[in-house]
Amino acid sequence: AQSVTQPDIHITVSEGASLELRCNYSYGATPYLFWYVQSPGQGLQLLLKYFSGDTLVQGIKGFEAEFKRSQSSFNLRKPSVHWSDAAEYFCAVGAPGGYNKLIFGAGTRLAVHP
Amino acid sequence: GAVVSQHPSWVICKSGTSVKIECRSLDFQATTMFWYRQFPKQSLMLMATSNEGSKATYEQGVEKDKFLINHASLTLSTLTVTSAHPEDSSFYICSALGGTGVTRGYTFGSGTRLTVV
Numbered sequence: 001a002q003s004v005t006q007p008d009i010h011i012t013v014s015e016g017a018s019l020e021l022r023c024n025y026s027y028g029a030t031p032y033l034f035w036y037v038q039s040p041g042q043g044l045q046l047l048l049k050y051f052s053g054d055t056l057v058q059g060i061k062g063f064e065a066e067f068k069r070s071q072s073s074f075n076l077r078k079p080s081v082h083w084s085d086a087a088e089y090f091c092a093v094g095a096p097g098g099y100n101k102l103i104f105g106a107g108t109r110l111a112v113h114p
Numbered sequence: 115g116a117v118v119s120q121h122p123s124w125v126i127c128k129s130g131t132s133v134k135i136e137c138r139s140l141d142f143q144a145t146t147m148f149w150y151r152q153f154p155k156q157s158l159m160l161m162a163t164s165n166e167g168s169k170a171t172y173e174q175g176v177e178k179d180k181f182l183i184n185h186a187s188l189t190l191s192t193l194t195v196t197s198a199h200p201e202d203s204s205f206y207i208c209s210a211l212g213g214t215g216v217t218r219g220y221t222f223g224s225g226t227r228l229t230v231v
Contacts, residue, residue, distance in 0.1 A: 036222075043120070043207055043222035044158075090157065099211050099218060101148060104157045 002027050004093050006105035013081050014113045021076040021108050023091030031093040033074040034102065035065055038088045047089075050074060051096075061085070086112045116142050118210045120223025127198055127230055135193045135226045137208030143188035144210035148220070149181075152205040164191050198230040 003026045013019055025031060032051050036044040048059025055067040065076045074091060091105040117140040127133050137147060146165050150158040162178075164170040164185035172178045180202075182194040191210075195202050208223040 034220075041205075041225065041227065043118075043224040044209075045222075046219065049219070099146070099220070101160050101163055102209075102220070103160075106157045109155070 002031075002093065002103055004091055004103055004105035006089075006091055006108050008108045009106065010109045010111070012111040012113060015083050016080050019076075019078045019081045019085070019110070021089050021091075021110070023074045023076065023105060025072050025074065025091075025093045027072075027093060029096055030067075030069060031096055032099075033065075033067060034092040034094070035059065035063070035074070035076045036090045036092060037061075038090065038107075040087075044090065047076070081110075081112055083112045083114060086110055116210075116212060116217075116219070116221040118144075118208065118221045118223040120208055120226055122226060123224060124227040125229070127228070129199050129230055130197055132194055132196045133198055133228060135195075135206055135208075135228075137191045137193070137210065137223050139189045139210045139212055139221070142210075142212035142221075144191075144212045145188065146211040147185055147191040148209040148211070149183060149191075149193050150207045150209065152207060152225075154205075158207060161193075195228065198228070200230045203228055203230045 005024045034049045035047040038044050047063045048057045050057045050067045088107045090107045092102040094102045119138045121136045149161045152158050161176045162170045162172045164183045170183035185191040207225045209220045
């Protein structure tokens with residue numbers, strides 16, 4: 001069955017520290033991969049996406065993610081976290097070959113200490 | 115960039131009444147729209163996929179008679195929660211698929227907080 005796992009429900013980092021949010025997926029083929037951010041009571045904003053090609057993807061707000069086929073992972077990273085990055089982060093997968101429905105992970109809530 | 119307007123942002127209704135939520139793509143045409151439900155501190159669960167001019171496809175376990183979805187135009191989809199009950203209280207989010215080539219992608223609305231009392 002298709003699924004997305006975000007092992008970390010909650011992460012706390014200090015401002016200026018580096019960040020890595022984990023995402024593992026189970027899919028028959030390499031799916032389309034997405035990372036979204038959600039602020040409280042708001043919709044989702046796309047940070048970055050991967051379809052094919054270069055496995056290191058650059059996104060907005062200084063985020064990047066690396067696709068590792070051997071590990072079925074698509075981890076999100078940021079070298080230096082800002083207080084404004086505190087939010088909920090969702091990894092999502094979609095069927096390859098087109099834009100189809102997305103399956104979301106459970107989300108990781110990021111808290112940033114000053 | 116692409117913008118999706120979702121209205122209302124919050125609504126309180128009495129048990130047994132119906133509530134309509136609108137999702138509009140403001141600057142692009144959305145052939146496909148998705149409706150999600152999100153419980154507090156949980157992930158988004160897809161409820162249904164709607165294509166303009168055709169019946170929505172509901173996910174397993176979602177009552178199509180309770181959650182009526184209409185996608186009558188390329189810029190508007192509506193979700194009507196019929197005979198709402200307290201257990202229908204949730205955060206509902208729509209997503210519109212639009213654009214072509216490198217601009218193609220999903221754009222999410224800002225969500226609707228539904229409280230049934």
